[in-house]
Amino acid sequence: MNHRIAFHTTGGTEVLDWVEAPLLPPGPGEARVRNTAIGVNFIDVYHRSGLYPLPLPSGLGLEAAGVVEALGPGTSGLAVGQRVAHVDGPVGAYAEARNHPAARLVPLPDTVSDEAAAALIFKGLTTHMLVRRVWRPVPEAWVLVHAAAGGVGLILTRWLAMEGARVIGVVSTPEKAEAVKAEGAQAVIILPRGGSYPDLVPQVRDLTGGSGVRVAFDSVGRESLEASLDCLGPFGLLVSFGQASGTPPAVEISTLGRRGSLALQRPSVMHHVAAAEDLQAAALDVFEAHARGILPAHIHARLPLREAARAHQLLESRATQGSLVLIP
Ligand SMILES: NC(=O)c1ccc[n+]([C@@H]2O[C@H](COP(=O)([O-])OP(=O)(O)OC[C@H]3O[C@@H](n4cnc5c(N)ncnc54)[C@H](OP(=O)(O)O)[C@@H]3O)[C@@H](O)[C@H]2O)c1
Known part of the structure; x- marks a missing residue:
């Protein structure tokens, strides 16, 4: 019998259940994929907690690598036995196998392992969006990266530094600071849990000779946005x-002018890879960078799929550096 992780009510990690999930033959335009490695992302926590509401009951997860097991009518460009990955809905990647829209599957090159794909593709595409569409790195420009030792954070730090930007990473522990320095950050500020985000401001001003940063990449939200x-x-x-850390506070538009003609953007990778050609092209860039050794997959831990709740506990308690991968 096929299994998946599902939840019937939103809440803490205790709402996650290991349930039987009958597999229907793939419908028109669908491929059945047997998952071999599943990526854990912070958005999974938002879905589970109800911060981003889903119709219930629901599966969980948006990212997995696996092997095509069967093809429905009307699919093209894929073969049974082919290795693939995906990064978007329908939500439900925390499953041993499931049917998925074939047009949203990305073929995996031999140079990328299943685990690396599961650790990299969602976070790599997010970084690709940030450094290719939101802001192209400018050599010598100072940038601030919050949660710099996280799954996205390590990749983003590496990519920005590789292209010459001067990264100031923010992390909560000395161990995380070492990891971020190893990715090329110019400076790392340690703000321990419970620390005050406004304390960052004078440190960033000092590091940048008073000028402040060109870009602040903020994935922490409620606690960090004002700083x-x-x-x-x-x-x-x-x-x-x-x-x-929770929903970011509202920003009054006129304050952007007063503070120095600032700009504010709230990008979502889902919009940026909505077109199939954009998805395939961005994935190719990420996989090529990985194959050339310049974008490693930082896997903090591999856990059995059944232990998805433990993965969420690790992620939410800020205990991870890099990515978590679930193995069915
Ligand atoms: N917009 C998009 O399209 C898009 C796509 C993918 C991901 N994201 C966002 O990117 C961020 C990173 O995702 P990820 O999956 O790679 O997670 P992650 O960065 O591995 O984990 C989150 C990190 O945030 C930091 N953090 C600060 N305050 C926290 C708090 N109150 N609770 C929990 N963590 C806190 C922690 O690092 P320290 O302990 O070092 O502070 C923690 O390790 C998330 O905010 C996610 O929503 C956005």
């Missing part, structure tokens, strides 16, 4: 792309 705005120099860009 991120205060860390920007004139004409700076605040990229609010996540909310690990």
Whole structure:
């Protein structure tokens, strides 16, 4: 019998159940994929907790790698036995196998393992969006990266640094600071749990010779957003792309002018890869960078799929560096 992780009510990790999930033959335009490695992302926590509401009961997860097991009518360009990955809905990647829209599957090259794909593709595409569509790195420009040792954070730090930007990473522990330095950050600020985000501002001003950063990449949200705005120099860009600490506060538009003609953007990778050609092209860039050794998959831990609740506990308690992968 096929199994998946499902939840019938939103809440803490205790709402996650291991349930039987009968497999129907793939419908028109669908492929059945047997998952071999499943990526855990912070958005899964938002779905489980109800911060991003889903119709219930629901499966969980948006990212997995696996092997095509069967093809429904009307699919093209895929073969049974082919290795593939995916990064979007319908939600339900925490499953041993499931049917998925074939047009949203990305073929995996031999140079990328299933585990690396599951660790990299969602977070890599997010980073690709940030550095290719939101802001192209400018050599010598100072940028601030929150949660710099996280799944997205390590990849983003590496990519920005590789292209010459001067990254100031923010992390909660000395161990995480070492990991971020190893990815090329110019400086790392340690803000322990319970620390005060406004304390970042003078440190960032000091590091940048008073000028502030060109861009602040903020995935922490509620606790950090105001400080991120205060860390920007004139004409700076605040990229609010996540909310690990809760929903970000509202920003009054006129304050952007007063603080120095600032810009604010809230990008979502789902919009940026909505077109199939954009998805395939961005995935190819990420996989090529991985194959050339410049974008490693940082796997913090592999856990059995059944233990998805433990993975969420690790992620929410800020105990991870890099990505978590679930193995069916
Ligand atoms: N917009 C998009 O399209 C998009 C796509 C993918 C991901 N994201 C966002 O990118 C962010 C990173 O995702 P990820 O899956 O790679 O997670 P992650 O960064 O591995 O984990 C979140 C990190 O945030 C930091 N953090 C600060 N305050 C926290 C709090 N109150 N609770 C929990 N964590 C806190 C922690 O690092 P420290 O302990 O070092 O502070 C923690 O390790 C998330 O906010 C996610 O929503 C956005």
